[in-house]
Amino acid sequence: MHPAPSVIVFTALSGLGFGLLAFLGVNVPDVTGMTAFIFFFIAYALAVGGLVASTFHLGNPQRALKAFTQWRSSWLSREGVFAVLSLCVMGIYAACLIFLDLRLPVVGIIGSILSLISVYCTSMIYGQLKTVPRWNQPLTPFLFLAYAQTGGALLSGQVYLAAGLMVLLMILQYAHWTIGDTRLAAAGGTIEAATGLGHLGKVRLLESPHSGTNYLLREMAYEVGRKHAVKLRVIALLLLGFLPCALLVLTAPGHLSALVAIVLHVAGVFAARWLFFAEAEHVQALYYDRHRAA
């Protein structure tokens, strides 16, 4: 799949933002007043920034409000609804905490749960697609939730929790890649199955429907970068987990080490999210004779 910057920024930043909100809603860290304002500002900047980025890839963003209507059937619509709900509920919680020094634990817990549901809905936009077998696996929602919670723990200053979650995240990400590598074959992803001509023999594309490229190939037959996948996976794991985890555990806690750990982790999140899209094979590309097993 085409790794569009807008969807990478959307999923990465909104995940971090809602992950931090989930922690803030259960009073982690225990802050009020100006300190609380800074934490909530960071969380809202990330969550809202991500959501705004997601509108950049729309063909007609002026109609984006219509996307809140189909929550009965559409995960994308649900994602929008829950994102706005959690931002509203957490807004009430944050305002009381910052300006009135008043803690509303029930509101905070509801806001935390809504934030996590938002992340779950984001993951299901991708996880629901049978056409992209690499995403269509049970680990996809767990992976997105683990990214959000790790980022949230890191941003809320929970050093040892963040370090522990990073280890879990690395294991989950490795498992998602490993299972993902087998998904296309498991979904019957061959040109013979796609064309229904397998009973006649081996199938290959003799002539493409068009001499140039098109929307389908640009959007759903992305191939640049696959050859570097193993190197990028190692780089992503080092950045998102191994290096920041070592830094947090081995150095004295402080603002500088926390900042470096956050920068490393976020860079790793972006690398892994780029791979999430770039490595994903769409079955419609089988009709173009792409995605042959090596």
Add this chain to the structure above:
Amino acid sequence: MTTLPQSTHKKLGLAIDLDICVGCHACVINCKEWNTSNYGAPLSDQDAYGAEPVGTFLNRIHTFEVKAADKPAQTVHFPKSCLHCDDAPCVTVCPTGASYKRADDGIVLVNESDCIGCGLCAWACPYGARELDAAEGVMKKCTLCVDRIYNENLPEIDREPACVRTCPANARHFGDYADPDSNVSRMAAERGAVPLFPEQGTSPVNRYLPPRPKADIQTDGDIDILAPFLDTSGNGNTASGTSSTSAKGLLGWLDKALEAI
């Protein structure tokens, strides 16, 4: 509403005969002509007369070679457009309600004034039947020529989809699959047509009639008579290499940097 109807009164769709299609692309052109000048946003082209033309089409013809180990290769021209699935995944993923399946005749359509152009329906389609128009930013797909088949301003003979009307080989047929005695239902039953890519669970309405078995061709010398005089080495396997996979700019630099590690 982007939930699917429980059932549809009619199941209008196409029967496409893979044995007869000659790959002339006339259906592609007539589809583009009708659908760019009638219902909905036009099917735009970008850089139409330049070096890298691209454009929106609702119908595309792939040409495959099928080769059994002990037989000569066979060419199959494969027209591909929306199959108006009963369990259309493109409809349920739509966040705005722009995509819908009609309860009366089963046609899957896009209400373009509700479409935000997010592209998720195209991602959900296993057949590559939907294309986002680059000029209008809305999703385009086969309408089964809904503005022809019920159009009383047209002579009755023209009230069928443009692709069907224009096919010079009669490889495309239009009818109602809900009626077991319709032309398409009978053809599909006689020829053992199966739904396309059933692994995807979409329950398509359209059916592809498989190529008929070929009569055995003698291959012991008589069709290879010129082979010793032809040098065919080195140019036989490049059919799929139609678009460049090398990156430019930042990606190109990343590509080189990662190569060097």
